Amino acid sequence: MACDYFFMYDPIMRVLTVLEILQARERVSGAELAERLEVNTRTVQRYIARLQDLCIPVESVRGVGGYYRLKPGFRLPPLMFTDEEALALALGLRALRQLGLAAFAPAAEGAAAKLGRVLPDDLREGVRTVEDVIALEPGPWVISTSAESLLAVANAIRWRRRIAFQYRAHDESVSRRELEPYGVIHLDGRWYVSGRCLLRQDLRTFRLDRISQLTLTEGAFERPAEFDIRVYLNRSMPFVQSAHAIEVWLDMPLAQAQKEFALYRVAMHADGEGTAIRCGRDNLESFAAMLLSLGCRVVVRSPEALREAFGRVAGRAAAAAQS
DSSP: OBGGGGGSOOHHHHHHHHHHHHHHOSOBOHHHHHHHHTSOHHHHHHHHHHHHHTTOOEEEEOSTTOEEEEOTTOOOOOOOOOHHHHHHHHHHHHGGGGGTOGGGHHHHHHHHHHHHHHSOHHHHHHHHHHHHHOOOOOOTTOOOOOHHHHHHHHHHHHHTEEEEEEEEOTTSOEEEEEEEEEEEEEETTEEEEEEEETTTTEEEEEEGGGEEEEEEEEEEOOOOTTOOHHHHHHHHGGGSSOSEEEEEEESSOHHHHHHHTTTSOOEEEEETTEEEEEEEESOHHHHHHHHHTTOSOEEEEEOHHHHHHHHHHHHHHHHHHHO
């Protein structure tokens, strides 16, 4: 079963889409509705009948040039939001790209348009002002992720269905995996799924942007009731799918290091008067530069490549100082 399955319209969603179109247009033909919804005109008639069953006053004019329309003067009542709630909705819709989900942009635009139509005038103007003056751009660490994969995995977790996919690891090796997915999380600019890997017979974590050819299988499973992906990744995330395993010592008390590394994927413990840090990273030079920004003595324990990265950073810093 391919991911496209998850984007098939539910009949209820199609009925609501008809209502949205009717609210936005003075009149619309059955043929146009059929084309927009990718159904036949008989199905459109069923959708209209469903709306009428829900006491939505849809009027129809038959014959050549026939059309559907909402009874003049009918509008759904405005949604009642506070200023803060409306702002939260508007910013939330615009922040999808911050989560690496640019594929949801059309859906976000559609949702924002619907929100704008039902908000009272003062709130609508407030939301427009926010959109005009607030800019949101994704950080350079955000990795774009397939919206189809995210939705498919979320549904697989909900339905307790196994997923099969092709996975490209950090070293570019490719393997075929089957997973009992337990949880999904957005962390450090990337989406991850964790669960029981049937190939390894153990818990594993995979980056969604490295997954392809995702399908559901017939296999079902029971998700452990106590599983918490946040707790699990706090233990394992520093070493998930990284090109380099790093261990350094910082001349910094543990309490201070915990504050400095709150947003980073690291494991740490007190080591003498300083703190030992262990983690995995793909880009050593950026990690070296971040460590230097801490302003404390750094001792590299491994790997040797990190010492070389410090040397390259030092060379560029010296050149910049002399320029």
